[in-house]
Amino acid sequence: MEQLLEAAPNAAAPAAVAAPSGPQRITFHATGGEYFRIWIVNLLLTIVTLGIYSAWAKVRRNQYFYSSTELAGSSFEYHGNPVAILKGRILAGLLVGAYALTAHSSPLLALLALLVLGGISPWFIWKSLQFRLHNTSYRGIRFRFAGDTHDAYINFMVRPWLSGVTAGLAVPFVHQRATAWTHGSARYGNARFSFDAEVSDFYKLYGWFVLIGGGGFALLVWLIMSGAPPADGAEARAAEAGFVVLAGYAWFFLVYPLFKQLTQNLVWNHTSLAGHRFQSDMRWGRMVFITITNYLAVICTLGLFLPLARVRTLRYRLESIALLPDGSLDDVLAGAQEEIGATGEGASDFFDFDLSM
Incomplete structure (x- = not known):
């Protein structure tokens, strides 16, 4: 799923919390307006410092996104050191x-x-x-x-x-x-x-993508070629080829979210943590809608919609994931951590x- 202070509380597990009673869906509390303010300041300071501030910008962004990501009543934290x-x-x-x-x-x-x-x-x-x-x-x-x-x-x-x-x-x-x-x-x-998806599951994933993506594009080209009048001259043939290329790009923007959706669902539906399983139910139609409207909004606002587009995409991808608990999450104890x-x-x-x- 691109995109969660140095001292880390890593010695002991927190106080016990009641075991979740059912599937715990991730919630994402970030808003486009809040992230826009972080994004514009990060962008300006990165430009002024000739890129040096980009490390601090990354930490600020991750701290905001991680703290806005909640699972079973608790949020994630990011501890990255910008100097490092x-x-x-x-x-x-x-x-x-x-x-x-x-x-x-x-x-x-x-x-x-x-x-x-x-x-x-x-x-x-x-x-x-x-x-x-x-x-x-x-x-x-x-x-x-x-x-x-x-x-x-x-x-x-x-x-x-x-x-x-x-x-x-x-x-x-x-x-x-x-x-x-x-x-x-x-x-x-x-x-x-742990991860229990088989190689055959990934071949099915790619098979569906090639079948829908490649087959759909071939059908699209056939419809364009059969519906257009015979090209007469080099300029007409070049225009026809250009139209096919544009159609290919348009088809890619429709099909690529399908690959993202299939991949996320496959990966997280086969991932577990000490008996706690994950579930992802992303939908292609919703992902296509978000992707297309994000592109249109970014173009119409000359790029100013970029931070809002990122929040929209992250919200849908994260909130499509749920944890299926097998007992209390607090049975997990913190292990010894080494500085990385x-x-x-x-x-x-x-x-x-x-x-x-």
């Missing part, structure tokens, strides 16, 4: 800068720099997962990520090669294994998350990795 995030971004910037410089001076050095970037990217992802979960807490108990670097390289370097050599046929397998690792390695205190560095978090933002749960 900034250090990670600086390191990522130096690495990319080194590649950009070598690209102009020596193709061989540029290739070497690119290989280095690719070689350390799984490590950045691993550190990012550690940092994000470690700096998220619920009822005074922190989350953590127990996966190791070996599995990070298997899931984000070795297996992705299968997608290339199989012409994309292995994509569902790679997706399932990476999701099983990230969810299965997450912890809430001492409690383990933020290098991976800053770098993952720089490279646009968003793998947090």
Whole structure:
């Protein structure tokens, strides 16, 4: 589900709370107006400081969103350190800068720099997962990520090669294994998350997406071509091709929310925490409506609707998830927490990795 102060209450579980009596749906209390004020200040300060404030902006945004996310009467908290995030971004910037410089001076050095970037990217992802979960807490108990670097390289370097050599046929397998690792390695205190979706479930997911997306686009092109008069001349053929491309973009904006909906439902309907199961009931039609109206509003307001669009999307995605409790949530005890560095978090933002749960 893109998008929840340094001292962390991590020594003991909070006082007992009565066991929930039924499904506990997530509620999201953020409003577009409140987030707009945070967003505009973050944007202006980031511009004035030439990007330096972006780390503080991220912390302010996450603290607002996390504190606005409530489950079973309690909200989440975000504890990220902006200075640590900034250090990670600086390191990522130096690495990319080194590649950009070598690209102009020596193709061989540029290739070497690119290989280095690719070689350390799984490590950045691993550190990012550690940092994000470690700096998220619920009822005074922190989350953590127990996966190791070996599995990070298997899931984000070795297996992705299968997608290339199989012409994309292995994509569902790679997706399932990476999701099983990230969810299965997450912890809430001492409690383990688990993920029980099979590879076949992901092939069904992608099969439906390809069938509806590809088949629908092919039908759309056929209708356009059959309904249009025969193209006469290069300009007419170019105009016809352009119309097909525009139709393809329009179809993508309709079908992509379907993939998001199917993916969220598949992942969270197969995720559990120490016997407590999750349930997601996102609907494609609602997601399409939110997506299209968000795009139209952003265009009509020259981008000023962006923060409100984000709140609308987050609210629907989060409030589609419910927890099905199996006893009291307070049976989960906080485990010992180790301090996790933020290098991976800053770098993952720089490279646009968003793998947090």
